[in-house]
Amino acid sequence: MAGISRDEVLHVARLARLELTDEEVGRFQEQLSEIIEAISKVSQLDLSDVPPTAHPLEIANTWAEDEPRPSLTLDEVFANAPDRDDGYFRVPPA
Amino acid sequence: MIDTLRLTAEEAWRLVDGREISGAELFAAYAGREDDLHAYLHRCDDPGGDGIPIAIKDVIGTKGVPTTAGSKILEGYVPVFDSTVASRCKQRGLRLLGKTNTDEFAMGSSTENSAFGPSRNPWDPTRVPGGSGGGSAAAVTGGLAPWALGSDTGGSIKQPSALCGNVGLRPTYGTVSRYGVVAFASSLDQVGPVAKTVRDCAFLYSIIAGRDENDSTTVEVPTVELPGAEDLTGVRIGVPKEMNEAEGIEPGVSAAVRRAIELAESLGAEVGECSLPRSVEYGVACYYLVAPAEASSNLGRYDGVRYGLRSDAADFREMLMQTRHDGFGDEPKRRIMIGTYALSSGYYDAYYGTAQKVRTVIRREHADVFESFDLIVSPTSPTVAFKIGEKVDNPLAMYLNDLLTIPSCMAGLPGLNIPCGLSEGLPVGLQLIGPQFSENTLFRAGHALERALGFDSVPERLR
Amino acid sequence: MSNWEAVIGLEIHVQLKTRTKMFCRCPNGFGGEPNTQTCPVCLAFPGALPVANRRAVEECIKLGLALDCEIAERAVFHRKNYFYPDLPKAYQISQYDEPLCARGKLAVPTENGDITVGITRAHLEEDAAKNVHVAASGRIHGATATLVDFNRGGTPLVEIVTEPDLHDAESAKRFLQLLRQTVVELDLSDAELEKGSMRFDVNVSVRPAGSDELRTRTELKNMNSFNFAAKGIEREIARQIRVYEQGGIVEQETLHFDPAHEESPPMRSKEEAQDYRYFPDPDLVPVHPPVDVVERLRGEIGELPGARIKRIADTLSFYDADVLVTGGLDRLWADVVAAGAEPKEAANVLANQFVATGIAPSAVNAAELAKLVSARAEIPRAAFDEALAKTGDAGFTAAPYLEQKVVGDAAELDPIIERIIDANPGQAEQFRGGKQGLLGFFVGQVMKETGGKADPRVVNERVREKLRA
């Protein structure tokens, strides 16, 4: 299952919301194919009885009490905003 | 005259404490030095305070000070809150010298992936300082900061320290807060210190480490002991065969590491061979599934809505796609696509799911080795610093640079780099890895070896 | 009615009324100026990290227990990845294959026994923010924009998914009402449909009666009332049957009803719609519900509405019991009865008149209300209504109203009745010609004339008598 087709590159880029130029599609197809071939190596191991590790630390139940803390000021909220409309973030129509 | 190339943080602290120099003088000595290594993306004015200066990698959020993560998509972004590590440094009075260069979103091994141009190696400016934390490593060795903070996902503290000839610690996962640190791969990212000596490294670690209520994945940490012992009596050191004989390790690197191991033995360490076959064989493949998968999700927030770059477009979706096209460089794009692919329906089990199981194999293999040894050693990087431009067109070759640092990162283990000699006139790094929460052991061993090795951390061309 | 059987499954989102959000400590409050209840975490600023709200975790467990679920020994938060302006991280933190609560059931009592609905799972997640789609203020002519308010973003939701165990619209409606009442009584949520603090989607398919195949289902999303939902389901069942009977195929589709409460964005293509790339959120650690916490929560759950309906239906009709319990009136009813009111009479007053006053049952002094209920026939209707409307006032007493007596004396009422008949000869003529419905007209006139003090039974009798004359 090594390699990745041009269509798969486009599909993955769409899923990740990345616009790609034609040149990029070609270049990434080549590079990603090589990388995917290398990482496909993981399938060589027999892992039938091995549980997954999602996290290197085996801890549980770290949570916070339900006590409010101050929110940001509107100046802070919008300090880096590309576009603002009164108290709202403004974006092109979704 | 303050010799910023040689002054350790410990000595600087003593001088300031003893009123032999003022904090402002000290800050000015570093701030006044020309940054011909492009170690910094942004330098700060002296904020005052009673502590000594520090440089912070630009993925680490600093309130009121630009934080770009080396990416065009965050150009001009100024956080309204401090990362926990930045705020702990502030509480100790440390003065921010500036934000250091990094591969974009910490993705890379040379800082050549920085959207703002590469940093240079203080030993040879035609060579890379390593990455992703090349800016921090170059700053410390180049006399631009007494010490610095880096971040490490698969080797981004240890490898630049190796290539620049200084001391870098990647702490045990969960000991240092990630709150406010631009995320790359959340189950791997750890902030750590870069310094000239092991004692400085340990001291800076003691400032930043410890449970943070804003990061669910942090824990309480054993009290940090500043190392003093100069022997290694009773320390059991394992030498994993695969990590010391791996293909691609340069002969000069091998030789320097071998000499360091012999020195350890002469200091009283019990040295024995051990084996991590699957960790080394499958570590890189596993890492390049797990890290991109998490990254693909972590980088979703750069959508042009609340901060960062926004490209013009008629509708939201177009704006989103164009913004991400224009804002991300090639390396984040590659990793976002690999990660998206590895998580996508039909591929999850074969890729991400399998990688998580391999991660278990790697953890277990390391746990077994630490039944018999207190720590293990190997070269940090298979090579010394390479030429700028040498590997940029071959992402896969670049990935293999992290062959030796990656396995222990996958297992969440701490690793310390100390310089152990020169090869072809460039520093060679020795990597010491211990079980979880064994930082004190690493400091002790690293300090004893550092004393015995007597490595001169000032680059020959600057002496 | 036919050879077809409907198969209905529900997916319900309930917004918890914790003080703070699910993964940050911003206030979890309705309203507020846009974006004033936000922080680096719920705005997904670079580096911000989620920390789970302990209370929300406990409330989800409590609801799971009330729904007879198994509480997981280990539950995990996953990321559900998709892009939309109201989803700042580009993923929703939710739960996937290791939910907090699973394999439960809720028995919905009916006149003919329980309908038991399997609860597939009940899990915790965070809500999306709110998009407001507007016309542009001029810069780009004719263009529109989307404005985003992140106040709601990150507030805690419990998502409840049922097995496809329901087979008609009425049962689905009853299930939803019972679930709502359960959530409200556990004090976990306002569960108000209008405010969006309870939202639900319905999956509907039909199959030949007696078969156990599962055919293509359609999804009805974001309906904002139970009656509306029941009608929607009925229509959709009928439509699907029609399609099959005409030899067609039901297409998988989603029908949106209330775009203000969209859960996820419209997708451009099916492949994208399916691919949320779930994986365990590495910023959070697993939840291992401590046994003592689970037991404490179990102890906090009182007798549940379903059980109370069945118990009360031993005294009243099933219908009355259902109305009282799902209306949140049964505890007051029990108190009023205990204070001496006749059970059926009390149920009628509560379910019909009291409900219309909008007074909170908890605000009422049951003993005073009982006096009022018991005197209903003896006092004028207007006085009764006025008194009922005041039962929520502090210090309300029935006494002043009980002193007002109805006028039930025929000698007093007859002259008034005669005068009204004389004044309306046309209507009187029509009544005599067989238009019986006009009786109400005359009775109403008399009641009006007497200021509501006449005894309606006597008026009825006398009007009929006089008209016949």
Ligand SMILES: [Mg+2]
């Ligand atoms: Mg949901």
Ligand SMILES: [Zn+2]
């Ligand atoms: Zn918040």
